[in-house]
Amino acid sequence: MPQFLDSRQPDFETAFAALLGAKREDSPDVDAVVADIIADVRTRGDAAVIELTERFDRITLTPQTLRFSAEEIAQALEEVPAPERAALELAAARIRAYHERQMPQDADWTDDTGARLGWRWSAVSAAGLYVPGGLASYPSSVLMNAIPAKVAGVGRLAIAVPTPDGQVNPLVLLAAQISGVDEVYRIGGAQAIAALAYGTDTIAPVDKITGPGNAFVAAAKRRVFGKVGIDMIAGPSEILVIADRDNDPDWIALDLLSQAEHDESAQSILITDDAGFGRAVADAVDKRLETLERRAIAGVSWRDFGAVITVSDLDEAAALSNRIAPEHLELCVADPEALAAKTVHAGAIFLGQYTPEAIGDYVGGPNHVLPTARSARFSSGLSVMDFLKRTTLSRMTPEALRAIGPAAAQLARSESLEAHGLSVQARLDRLNG
Numbered sequence: 001m002p003q004f005l006d007s008r009q010p011d012f013e014t015a016f017a018a019l020l021g022a023k024r025e026d027s028p029d030v031d032a033v034v035a036d037i038i039a040d041v042r043t044r045g046d047a048a049v050i051e052l053t054e055r056f057d058r059i060t061l062t063p064q065t066l067r068f069s070a071e072e073i074a075q076a077l078e079e080v081p082a083p084e085r086a087a088l089e090l091a092a093a094r095i096r097a098y099h100e101r102q103m104p105q106d107a108d109w110t111d112d113t114g115a116r117l118g119w120r121w122s123a124v125s126a127a128g129l130y131v132p133g134g135l136a137s138y139p140s141s142v143l144m145n146a147i148p149a150k151v152a153g154v155g156r157l158a159i160a161v162p163t164p165d166g167q168v169n170p171l172v173l174l175a176a177q178i179s180g181v182d183e184v185y186r187i188g189g190a191q192a193i194a195a196l197a198y199g200t201d202t203i204a205p206v207d208k209i210t211g212p213g214n215a216f217v218a219a220a221k222r223r224v225f226g227k228v229g230i231d232m233i234a235g236p237s238e239i240l241v242i243a244d245r246d247n248d249p250d251w252i253a254l255d256l257l258s259q260a261e262h263d264e265s266a267q268s269i270l271i272t273d274d275a276g277f278g279r280a281v282a283d284a285v286d287k288r289l290e291t292l293e294r295r296a297i298a299g300v301s302w303r304d305f306g307a308v309i310t311v312s313d314l315d316e317a318a319a320l321s322n323r324i325a326p327e328h329l330e331l332c333v334a335d336p337e338a339l340a341a342k343t344v345h346a347g348a349i350f351l352g353q354y355t356p357e358a359i360g361d362y363v364g365g366p367n368h369v370l371p372t373a374r375s376a377r378f379s380s381g382l383s384v385m386d387f388l389k390r391t392t393l394s395r396m397t398p399e400a401l402r403a404i405g406p407a408a409a410q411l412a413r414s415e416s417l418e419a420h421g422l423s424v425q426a427r428l429d430r431l432n433g
């Protein structure tokens with residue numbers, strides 16, 4: 001049973017705060033395990049990665065088999081049925097078209113002193129793309145990581161994807177080929193993040209690591225940040241649906257289950273202004289859970305982290321949604337645009353009852369690698385910008401230096417940084433002398 005909350009009940013604030021504060025990932029245990037794994041990979045490189053892969057993914061590798069060979073990839077691609085290839089290509093084209101619009105412009109101008117100023121965007125040289133593979137396989141996440149990186153112009157793309165028990169989804173390799181990935185390693189978890197960040201004899205280190213993953217992956221990304229860049233913490237999936245009574249309870253139930261089935265730590269929440277509708281959705285979830293293939297996972301997620309919240313009106317729903325800052329926000333109400341305008345903290349918003357969140361997972365176009373665990377308060381979904389950095393450009397003319405140099409020299413004296421001041425003053429003296 002999920003939690004049932006009602007904003008009109010006196011204990012609501014306490015119960016809602018507990019829901020917001022519930023720890024679904026990043027427990028001290030996970031972080032301690034991850035710290036040890038990273039230290040081991042830093043010390044022993046390939047040998048540690050191979051041992052940890054044997055322990056967690058039950059597959060025996062060698063330095064030669066850590067990476068998929070060109071022959072293995074070619075053979076796997078032959079197995080992909082035409083309809084699956086077509087669906088993947090449609091998804092890739094839509095994701096590429098969306099992300100191409102994100103490419104930012106360089107800037108270059110001359111100000112009124114004659115100083116030339118600007119900035120220039122350039123891509124990171126090498127990116128490591130994490131593609132989850134423990135409980136499910138994610139060809140779609142290959143596209144969502146690799147296409148923005150390619151659009152940005154990243155030189156080298158390396159994927160890490162676990163293959164538990166040696167199971168490989170050929171679609172993952174096809175997605176890697178479609179999106180122009182250079183290297184695919186069959187490793188996962190914290191050991192994969194550590195190998196990408198620090199490098200091993202076999203795996204060259206990267207500059208930036210992106211992509212979603214479970215609690216171990218999320219904790220490892222936090223720990224390697226600084227050695228490499230990371231995109232965000234994209235941990236166990238979440239959905240918040242705000243729905244009025246004019247919806248089919250079964251549709252909403254399926255939308256909630258679509259994220260619950262990712263992981264026992266996933267979270268699905270419904271907010272409605274009609275208590276009866278909320279109960280009907282909860283009943284529909286129970287009914288679907290009787291037969292859903294992934295009922296074992298989805299059922300635990302719904303039981304432990306699911307919630308149905310009744311509110312007095314949709315304004316209140318928007319206010320609660322902003323406090324939750326969900327990864328995905330689905331607005332199944334009569335005027336979704338108006339409600340969307342009031343919900344500022346969310347990774348991705350899906351408007352109207354014909355936009356199930358699953359469209360965004362695969363073919364909508366926007367990225368499905370999104371901030372979780374309330375981090376949508378301060379971060380955004382994966383984009384082309386995550387693979388770019390900005391370098392500023394300045395060029396002084398003698399006139400510009402005469403105009404603004406004295407202020408620099410003054411500020412340097414104020415900070416007691418003599419060499420700073422002198423480096424400006426020496427030029428000014430020559431110009432004025």
Ligand SMILES: NC(=O)c1ccc[n+]([C@@H]2O[C@H](COP(=O)([O-])OP(=O)(O)OC[C@H]3O[C@@H](n4cnc5c(N)ncnc54)[C@H](O)[C@@H]3O)[C@@H](O)[C@H]2O)c1
Nearest residue numbers: 132133134135162188189212213214236237262263369370
């Ligand atoms: N936020 C997003 O954008 C987004 C997108 C897709 C998926 N997801 C989430 O990604 C996650 C995928 O998780 P997954 O488990 O299927 O795949 P995963 O690849 O993230 O994790 C599998 C790896 O976890 C490690 N691991 C498992 N148990 C361990 C243990 N006890 N100790 C140390 N390491 C251990 C293993 O190394 C294994 O290879 C789900 O939570 C899903 O909701 C999020």
Ligand SMILES: N[C@H](CO)Cc1c[nH]c[nH+]1
Nearest residue numbers: 138140141237238361368
């Ligand atoms: N919903 C996930 C992000 O939380 C992405 C995904 C991939 N495939 C299915 N779903």
Ligand SMILES: [Zn+2]
Nearest residue numbers: 237258259361
């Ligand atoms: Zn999903």
